[in-house]
Amino acid sequence: MVTRFAALLLGLAIVAGATELGAEPRFITLASTTSTENSGLLAHLLPRFLAATGIEVRVVAVGTGQALRIARNGDADVLLVHHRPSEEAFVAEGHGVARHEVMINDYVIGGPRADPAGIADNSSAVAAFAQIAAAQAPFVSRGDDSGTHKKELALWAAAGIDPASASGTWYREVGAGMGATLNIAAAMPAYLLSDRSTWVSFRNKGHLMLLVEGDPPLFNPYGVILVNPDRHPHVKAAEGQAFIDWMLSDEGQSAIASFRVDGQQLFFPRARHTDP
Numbered sequence: 222m223v224t225r226f227a228a229l230l231l232g233l234a235i236v237a238g239a240t241e242l243g244a245e246p247r248f249i250t251l252a253s254t255t256s257t258e259n260s261g262l263l264a265h266l267l268p269r270f271l272a273a274t275g276i277e278v279r280v281v282a283v284g285t286g287q288a289l290r291i292a293r294n295g296d297a298d299v300l301l302v303h304h305r306p307s308e309e310a311f312v313a314e315g316h317g318v319a320r321h322e323v324m325i326n327d328y329v330i331g332g333p334r335a336d337p338a339g340i341a342d343n344s345s346a347v348a349a350f351a352q353i354a355a356a357q358a359p360f361v362s363r364g365d366d367s368g369t370h371k372k373e374l375a376l377w378a379a380a381g382i383d384p385a386s387a388s389g390t391w392y393r394e395v396g397a398g399m400g401a402t403l404n405i406a407a408a409m410p411a412y413l414l415s416d417r418s419t420w421v422s423f424r425n426k427g428h429l430m431l432l433v434e435g436d437p438p439l440f441n442p443y444g445v446i447l448v449n450p451d452r453h454p455h456v457k458a459a460e461g462q463a464f465i466d467w468m469l470s471d472e473g474q475s476a477i478a479s480f481r482v483d484g485q486q487l488f489f490p491r492a493r494h495t496d497p
Contacts, residue, residue: 248277249460252289252297254368255398256326257443258282260418260487265480270467276460284367284398292316292446295453298461300446301468303416304368308444317446323468324477324488325442328372329420330433331403332358332412340412346436351380357391359411360384363402364394368441373414376438403429416441418487442491445469468492 257263258280267278281291285302292300293316300317302308311317330340330349338356340349353360354377362384363370377384384392395405399419406413407427415423420431433439445465450458467473474490481487 246277247275247460248279249298249457249464250281250296251278251299251301251464252281252283252291253301254285254288254303255282255400256303256369256416256418257301259398259400260422261482262418262477262480262488266468266473266476269476270464270473273467273472274463276463278464284363284365284370286366286368286371292448295448295456298448298457299464300448301443302368302446303441303443304371305442305444307368307371308446312446315452316449318449320444320446321465321469322491323443323445324474325440325491326488327417327434327441328369328414328439329417329431330412330414330439331406331420331426331429332432333410334428334430336432338412341432343433344436346376346433346439347379349433350376351382353412354380354382354384354387354391357387359409360392361402361406361409361411361413362392362394363399364396365398367398369399369414369416372439372441376414379438399423418482421482421485421487443488 253263263280271277281297285304285307288300288302289307289311291297308320312320330346332340338353338358340352343349362373388394395402399415400423402413403415403423404425407425407429410428445468447458447461447465448456450456469492474492477488477490478486
C-alpha cells in the first residue's frame with residue numbers, strides 16, 4: 222500500500238511539473254511598423270524588456286494603417302506606430318487608452334545618383350517633390366497606407382500635386398513594404414521617400430543615394446498606445462501597460478538611444494518631450 226501511495230504521489234508530481242513547464246508564458250501582441258522591425262530596433266529592445274519583466278512581446282510588423290486596423294479589431298494589445306493624426310483619432314474614437322510619444326526619427330528622400338530632377342541638397346522636401354513632378358522623373362510610392370505613405374501623400378498635397386493622376390506613368394504605386402519599395406526603386410532607378418532607419422539598414426541600394434534630409438516636415442515621431450480593454454476585454458492591459466511604462470522609463474529610453482546601425486543612431490528618445 223505504501224509503495225502504491227508513493228507511486229501515486231510521484232505520478233501527480235510529474236503531471237504537476239509538466240503542467241507548470243508547459244504553462245503559457247506571459248506575453249503581449251504588439252502591432253508595429255516595418256521600420257521598427259526591419260531596422261533591428263525591436264530585436265535590440267525586446268530582449269531587454271523580457272529580462273526586466275518576464276513578459277514576451279510577439280510582434281506583428283505591418284504598415285501603420287494596417288497596424289491600426291489590427292488594433293481596432295482587438296487583435297493586438299499595444300500599438301507602436303508613426304502617424305500622429307491617425308494615432309490621435311484612434312484614441313479619440315475610444316480604441317486606445319492614451320497616446321505616448323516615445324521616440325523620433327526622420328524621413329529622407331532618395332533617388333538616382335544621376336538626379337534627373339535636380340533635387341540634391343534641396344532644403345525643402347516639398348520643393349523637391351514639386352521638382353520631381355515637374356521633371357516627370359520616376360517615383361516609387363509604397364502605396365500601402367503606411368505611415369510613410371501617409372507622409373508622402375502629405376508632401377505631395379503641400380506641393381499642390383495629385384500624384385494619382387500620374388499613376389502608372391512616372392508615378393508608380395507598389396503596395397508593398399519599405400524594403401520591397403527600396404528594391405524596386407533601386408532596380409529602376411527612381412526617387413522615393415523612406416524612413417531613415419530602413420534606408421540605413423538596407424544593403425541593396427544600387428545606384429540610389431540620399432538626396433534630401435533634415436527638413437522639419439520630414440521629422441517622424443512614434444507613439445505607443447494601449448488598446449482599450451473596455452472595448453476589448455481580452456486585451457492584456459497590465460502586461461501592455463508594463464511595456465509602455467518600460468519604453469517610457471529611463472531604461473527603455475536609454476535602450477532606444479543606444480541602438481546603432483553602422484555606428485549611426487537611428488531613433489531618438491522622446492518621452493520627456495512636452496511640445497504639443
